[in-house]
Amino acid sequence: MLHLARPWDGQGRSAFGVNDCLISEATGTPPRNVDHSVLMRSVLRGTQTHLLLHPYPRKGHGDRPPRYGFPVRPRAIKEQETPQETEARACLQRMNEVLARVQELGDALDDPLHVWSRLRAAWDRAENEENPRMAEIVRQAREIAPHLRDLDARIRRVLRRARERVSLDRVQEMDRASMLWLVRQPGRTVSERAGPSQRMLATVRRENFDTPENRVLHAYTRLASDIARKWMKEHPKAKASVRYRQVEAFAKRCNMLAEHLMDLDVRVADAGITPNYVLMQDPGYSRIYKAWLLLLKNELIIDQLWAWQAETWTDFCVLAIVLALHELDDAELIAQSPIVWRSEAILGRWFHQDRPIAVFWLKSLDRIVEVQARPEAPGMLLGFARAHVALRITDVRRVELPRRVAVWTPHALARIDLQQGVEQAHRRLQDIQQLSAAETLRHGLILTPAHGTAQVETREGPRTQVQAIALDASGVGLRLGLEAIRAFARSEIYRVNR
Amino acid sequence: MRKLCGYDLNGWRDFGCRNWLVRPDGDEEEVSCSVSHGGICGVVVRVGDGQDTQFVGGAQAMLAPHGLGAGWGDIGKEENRLKIIDILSDADPKVEVLAKALTGLVPGSGFGVASIDDEPGSSELLQDRLLKALRKARISSPLLVWRPVLAALYAIETGAVDRPMKIGVLCHSAKGFALQTLQIRMEGIGSSGILAPERSRSGEVLESGWGYAPLLERAHEALRTSAMGGAPQSIAWAKASGRMILGLPTQAEMLRLDNGDWQMLVPPGSLPLDGLPPPDGLRQAFRNCDLLLFETLSEGVIRERLTTLLAPVFEKPVFALPPDAVAIGAMIGARRYSSQEPVYFDFLPQISTIIQSPEGPESYDLVDPGTTLRAGETFRSPKPAQFAIQAGQERFSIYIRKQTADRPRKVTIRIGAKLSKQTPVDAWVEQRPASGSAKIQLMSSDLAQQFQADWDSAEELPQTWEDLLASFEKPAPTIPSRLILPCGMNVWHDNARGDGLLKIVADQVTRAHVDWKALADKMAARPFGHYALSSDGEFPGEIDEATRTDVHRLIERAMAHVRQRLAGKIDDDNQSLRFLTWLFRLCPPEVTVWLLEAWDQQVRGHRLMTHGSHWKLAYQGLGRIVSKGSHEQQAIHTILRKRIDEWTWQRETAAMAFMLSRSDTAPRALSRKDVERIARRVILEFKDNIGSNYNRFQYAPFLLVGLLRWRLVEPFALVAGHDPTADGLMRAVEITLKDLNIPSRAKAKAKYGRILEQVVEELAGSGTNPDLLLDIASGGDDSDT
Numbered sequence A: 001m002l003h004l005a006r007p008w009d010g011q012g013r014s015a016f017g018v019n020d021c022l023i024s025e026a027t028g029t030p031p032r033n034v035d036h037s038v039l040m041r042s043v044l045r046g047t048q049t050h051l052l053l054h055p056y057p058r059k060g061h062g063d064r065p066p067r068y069g070f071p072v073r074p075r076a077i078k079e080q081e082t083p084q085e086t087e088a089r090a091c092l093q094r095m096n097e098v099l100a101r102v103q104e105l106g107d108a109l110d111d112p113l114h115v116w117s118r119l120r121a122a123w124d125r126a127e128n129e130e131n132p133r134m135a136e137i138v139r140q141a142r143e144i145a146p147h148l149r150d151l152d153a154r155i156r157r158v159l160r161r162a163r164e165r166v167s168l169d170r171v172q173e174m175d176r177a178s179m180l181w182l183v184r185q186p187g188r189t190v191s192e193r194a195g196p197s198q199r200m201l202a203t204v205r206r207e208n209f210d211t212p213e214n215r216v217l218h219a220y221t222r223l224a225s226d227i228a229r230k231w232m233k234e235h236p237k238a239k240a241s242v243r244y245r246q247v248e249a250f251a252k253r254c255n256m257l258a259e260h261l262m263d264l265d266v267r268v269a270d271a272g273i274t275p276n277y278v279l280m281q282d283p284g285y286s287r288i289y290k291a292w293l294l295l296l297k298n299e300l301i302i303d304q305l306w307a308w309q310a311e312t313w314t315d316f317c318v319l320a321i322v323l324a325l326h327e328l329d330d331a332e333l334i335a336q337s338p339i340v341w342r343s344e345a346i347l348g349r350w351f352h353q354d355r356p357i358a359v360f361w362l363k364s365l366d367r368i369v370e371v372q373a374r375p376e377a378p379g380m381l382l383g384f385a386r387a388h389v390a391l392r393i394t395d396v397r398r399v400e401l402p403r404r405v406a407v408w409t410p411h412a413l414a415r416i417d418l419q420q421g422v423e424q425a426h427r428r429l430q431d432i433q434q435l436s437a438a439e440t441l442r443h444g445l446i447l448t449p450a451h452g453t454a455q456v457e458t459r460e461g462p463r464t465q466v467q468a469i470a471l472d473a474s475g476v477g478l479r480l481g482l483e484a485i486r487a488f489a490r491s492e493i494y495r496v497n498r
Numbered sequence B: 001m002r003k004l005c006g007y008d009l010n011g012w013r014d015f016g017c018r019n020w021l022v023r024p025d026g027d028e029e030e031v032s033c034s035v036s037h038g039g040i041c042g043v044v045v046r047v048g049d050g051q052d053t054q055f056v057g058g059a060q061a062m063l064a065p066h067g068l069g070a071g072w073g074d075i076g077k078e079e080n081r082l083k084i085i086d087i088l089s090d091a092d093p094k095v096e097v098l099a100k101a102l103t104g105l106v107p108g109s110g111f112g113v114a115s116i117d118d119e120p121g122s123s124e125l126l127q128d129r130l131l132k133a134l135r136k137a138r139i140s141s142p143l144l145v146w147r148p149v150l151a152a153l154y155a156i157e158t159g160a161v162d163r164p165m166k167i168g169v170l171c172h173s174a175k176g177f178a179l180q181t182l183q184i185r186m187e188g189i190g191s192s193g194i195l196a197p198e199r200s201r202s203g204e205v206l207e208s209g210w211g212y213a214p215l216l217e218r219a220h221e222a223l224r225t226s227a228m229g230g231a232p233q234s235i236a237w238a239k240a241s242g243r244m245i246l247g248l249p250t251q252a253e254m255l256r257l258d259n260g261d262w263q264m265l266v267p268p269g270s271l272p273l274d275g276l277p278p279p280d281g282l283r284q285a286f287r288n289c290d291l292l293l294f295e296t297l298s299e300g301v302i303r304e305r306l307t308t309l310l311a312p313v314f315e316k317p318v319f320a321l322p323p324d325a326v327a328i329g330a331m332i333g334a335r336r337y338s339s340q341e342p343v344y345f346d347f348l349p350q351i352s353t354i355i356q357s358p359e360g361p362e363s364y365d366l367v368d369p370g371t372t373l374r375a376g377e378t379f380r381s382p383k384p385a386q387f388a389i390q391a392g393q394e395r396f397s398i399y400i401r402k403q404t405a406d407r408p409r410k411v412t413i414r415i416g417a418k419l420s421k422q423t424p425v426d427a428w429v430e431q432r433p434a435s436g437s438a439k440i441q442l443m444s445s446d447l448a449q450q451f452q453a454d455w456d457s458a459e460e461l462p463q464t465w466e467d468l469l470a471s472f473e474k475p476a477p478t479i480p481s482r483l484i485l486p487c488g489m490n491v492w493h494d495n496a497r498g499d500g501l502l503k504i505v506a507d508q509v510t511r512a513h514v515d516w517k518a519l520a521d522k523m524a525a526r527p528f529g530h531y532a533l534s535s536d537g538e539f540p541g542e543i544d545e546a547t548r549t550d551v552h553r554l555i556e557r558a559m560a561h562v563r564q565r566l567a568g569k570i571d572d573d574n575q576s577l578r579f580l581t582w583l584f585r586l587c588p589p590e591v592t593v594w595l596l597e598a599w600d601q602q603v604r605g606h607r608l609m610t611h612g613s614h615w616k617l618a619y620q621g622l623g624r625i626v627s628k629g630s631h632e633q634q635a636i637h638t639i640l641r642k643r644i645d646e647w648t649w650q651r652e653t654a655a656m657a658f659m660l661s662r663s664d665t666a667p668r669a670l671s672r673k674d675v676e677r678i679a680r681r682v683i684l685e686f687k688d689n690i691g692s693n694y695n696r697f698q699y700a701p702f703l704l705v706g707l708l709r710w711r712l713v714e715p716f717a718l719v720a721g722h723d724p725t726a727d728g729l730m731r732a733v734e735i736t737l738k739d740l741n742i743p744s745r746a747k748a749k750a751k752y753g754r755i756l757e758q759v760v761e762e763l764a765g766s767g768t769n770p771d772l773l774l775d776i777a778s779g780g781d782d783s784d785t
Helices: A083-108 A112-126 A136-143 A145-153 A176-184 A212-234 A242-263 A277-281 A283-307 A309-326 A379-385 A418-432 A475-493 B059-063 B070-076 B084-089 B095-103 B124-136 B147-158 B212-227 B239-245 B300-313 B325-338 B465-472 B501-508 B516-524 B545-567 B575-581 B589-600 B612-625 B629-641 B649-662 B672-689 B700-712 B724-740 B743-763 B772-779
Strands: A002-004 A023-027 A037-044 A047-053 A158-167 A199-208 A331-335 A339-346 A349-353 A358-362 A367-373 A389-395 A403-408 A440-449 A455-460 A465-471 B004-008 B013-022 B028-040 B043-047 B054-056 B081-083 B111-116 B141-146 B166-172 B176-187 B194-199 B204-207 B253-256 B262-265 B291-295 B318-321 B345-347 B351-357 B360-365 B372-374 B385-389 B395-402 B409-414 B423-431 B439-444 B449-453
Touching: A037 A379, A083 A112, A083 A283, A083 A309, A083 A339, A083 A349, A112 A309, A112 A475, A112 B028, A112 B059, A136 A145, A136 A212, A136 A242, A136 A283, A145 A242, A145 A283, A176 A199, A212 A242, A212 A277, A212 A283, A277 A283, A283 A309, A283 A339, A309 A331, A309 A349, A309 A358, A309 A367, A309 A389, A309 A440, A309 A475, A331 B253, A379 A403, A379 A418, A379 A440, A389 A475, A418 A440, A418 A455, A418 A465, A440 A475, A465 A475, B004 B147, B004 B325, B013 B325, B028 B059, B028 B239, B028 B325, B043 B059, B043 B084, B043 B095, B054 B095, B070 B253, B081 B084, B084 B095, B095 B124, B111 B124, B111 B147, B111 B325, B124 B141, B141 B147, B141 B325, B147 B166, B147 B176, B147 B194, B147 B291, B147 B318, B147 B325, B212 B239, B291 B300, B300 B318, B351 B385, B351 B423, B351 B465, B360 B465, B385 B395, B409 B449, B501 B516, B501 B545, B516 B545, B516 B575, B545 B575, B545 B589, B575 B589, B575 B612, B589 B612, B589 B629, B612 B649, B629 B649, B629 B672, B649 B672, B649 B700, B672 B700, B672 B724, B700 B724, B700 B743, B700 B772, B724 B743, B743 B772
Parallel strands: A403 A440, A440 A465, B004 B111, B111 B141, B166 B291, B194 B345, B291 B318
Antiparallel strands: A002 A023, A023 A047, A037 A047, A158 A199, A331 A358, A339 A349, A358 A367, A367 A389, A389 A403, A455 A465, B004 B013, B013 B028, B043 B054, B043 B081, B166 B176, B176 B194, B176 B204, B253 B262, B345 B372, B351 B360, B351 B395, B385 B423, B395 B409, B423 B439, B439 B449
């Protein structure tokens, strides 16, 4: 198995580092004992070859394949953070932004007839950093806040039996232990046994708030407050937005309620408790319980999302390409496999989509452009290029040979050197030109995270050309990146073959 | 915010409508009405493979290449694309597919109303599946409403209908047009008053070439012509055909051929409508209406042409509704439903069953005629139909007719155990308007069990309801008449063999020692089939009062004689007792008591019954003389306490046969369980005589026919073909008849052949000889001599 720092690399390496994309090329059957997801299967020189993606290690390092020096996903918010932790937090923020862009597709699917225009509107909004991203905590800030207000005023209580020494005239109930205590006291009458204080051990009922439903409420307020603070920290520029203010107010309410519950000696529920009748049936508590489970689940799956964020990045890039094509003046979307949104991500992927991803008809040129991602039959050229995203441009009149444009979506936790990348990718494309096939592959596009610095690099040869675009998932980096992709799409699709 | 959804899933042009939107930033926003388009000639596609397979409907499915031919690879297979019109007309529509078709329009939430076609034969199964699909689509409060009603709701909301009136609704449909008239009612008073449509009959269909389906055929033909024979398989799925039938502008489209190549289809600008006649018969259908609503999904040329054709037909105003009116009407319905306002009022199609009344079988309506119900309300038959399940049954059948179905059906319900007695069952209907099949419930308080009659799995009958009723109008099974052995003067008069009973009585009555044997022999004699006394204990009319007095004196003396014997004061034989038993019911009841006591002492021995043959007298004697119901009951239960295989043909069998055949009260002392035990004894008696000369067969026919007199208790009991016990008896008789056909049994056949043939008729419930018992008695001989 060949471990590759970049998909276009010719040389393999023994271990992955933080600057590397975690990609391998395996011939034959991929090894079972290595963490991977298959990006593409192709037959190269008669051999079945798999392009594999490995997850980022959760603990900073990992075996099979060997991975060292990776940042660990930050969990709690700290007052003082080390540079590594700060860098990890920046990585997490970038990941969350990519996730938000992909999840906006889920919201756009609410109106399936206008998915792409709605997604465009959502991404336009994301280009302005004063508009904070949608997240589960934002939804809960809006939907759960009224329930918290309601529950704060009517926290459930129970009367619990306790044993206390009470004055004789207040004794109403005695249990076995109280009676045993009484018979052991010196004296002949009850009065003598009650002693000089005239008090005896008896059962009394005391109001108690430490019930399972209040423990869940307590756990929820703490968790929600924590997540709300994390979300606010990720959007320092959005303080003026309504959404930010809602989340801020929600976090404050959660904090206050958590303190109140602590004063009432309510403990914190463990995750995985069995819900009681109140948690199932009381409208307020059941809503809180469901919201708590959702936040817990999100916290759990975020580990998986961190590990497989390169897959999410690929989906983000594909969406960006489809959006760019959708905006071409005479392009008509003539076919698109339905996007089936998942309730939770599987290996970093939030939706399932059969192939083809999208097929556009350019009416003026009579060309068909098909967006391909993780293709089932990529063909020899794409296999050699190790590009699991591509455009296939076909001339309806069959005057020109069908051509492909390779799209590499390399993802690394450190910024990729664009200049170097474009050179190496171009070299790989040049190598491919020596192969003969029923279609051509002369152009390539690299889409990689910008890490705050959007950049476009191009390397052009006599017959080949590669363009690299570094883009972000929000703010200026997103705007510039999308403009560059649009320009590339326009130039590539309207290009006349030589 | 209370989320409301309205669905118009029709397969031609699907619309959804809701009162909220998800903004691009992810926040939800409440709006008055947001209409979603599901596409023209909508489809549901199958995506994914293996366990991940699922269905997708709505606009996404319209854009999907699934099922569009081999040019798209594996996903292009035909089975991956289902037309909604096919799903809706499927005999067994799948809930999952329907749910995805709905959620493809509007994601379900809260209150949802979906439209259904108001046409005769509107499938209840589809209604049922649609309701399930709405629930699967996460609509917590679903409701189905007829299209014309939704059109009326839209008209009320827009102000086109602003007062109570009668309106006609003409819905453009697949076959042509669906016609319905609705009464608009004002519900509530003053400012709280709200107009609501009332539907009082099923809609009608007016077939026409203007229907969506015939228009689609025209569109396909036009496309084939314009494509000049290219890519015929893709033309079927071309978007242009749907657009043409709805009058929408067409545009060039790109079709993928099976080899993966592309071909451009340039469709004609519009659909050729030459030669399409205007719909006929509309004026008559809507003659009493104040306003006509015209609902069509079409636009452009088609809509204009239809409006132009319809306008001159009506004198009253015609209000043409926009294509999405039904979907918006559905959302209005959902809003009314959520705020507990009346959506509409509906009639319930009649459901009838057949019950047996004293006058014979009759059709019983489970739904009150003229019942009008508010949408969402459940109707329950106020007065259930009452049936009785015959004892011995493990299953029972009821017949049901629905107004919406052409043919009645027979529902067979398994009880799970054999019933020991006749059991009453109540049947009633629970039904909600336009909510699938009515629930036909059956409840028996005796069984503490509830059954549900499933219309869909019931057997459809070939005949009409009237023919079915007529087939039941046959008389109740015949009941053999009680046996009264006749009396005559032959015994009383002297004859060549000796003195007659008149002389003997006159002679013996004054003697110190009465010749009881002579008296008993004369009483038991049956010259010319007539006893001295009838089996009811009556004298022949010719007997004078003096003789009667003498007989009574002799009876007293015989009683005294037996009493002395019982007391052990005298030692004599049983002739006095025998004399008493041949008096039949003239015999004092005290004798019955003695004999019953004797029966109880059979094991340890009795003073009078010292010999085996004496017990024959004890049993048969009691059978002859018992006249009080309580004594009969006691005797029957004493016999039934014994195992049937321990009965003796001349004792228990004979006594039971005498009682059942000669008394009207004895059969009433039997329970169903007793009847089954006696029937088993009858079968045993018949079986024992197979292959014999039938010397011991004397009492078996009596017992069998006497047992059939239990029909006095249950008139429809023991009828072969309906009662398993009767089937067993029938088999036994048939085997015996077959056995009698053997030449060596000619004598027995002469004696019993004809009788048994008539017994077969009685078992079938259609006896032709009411005096069968008398004929058996005439042919046989029940004397104990």
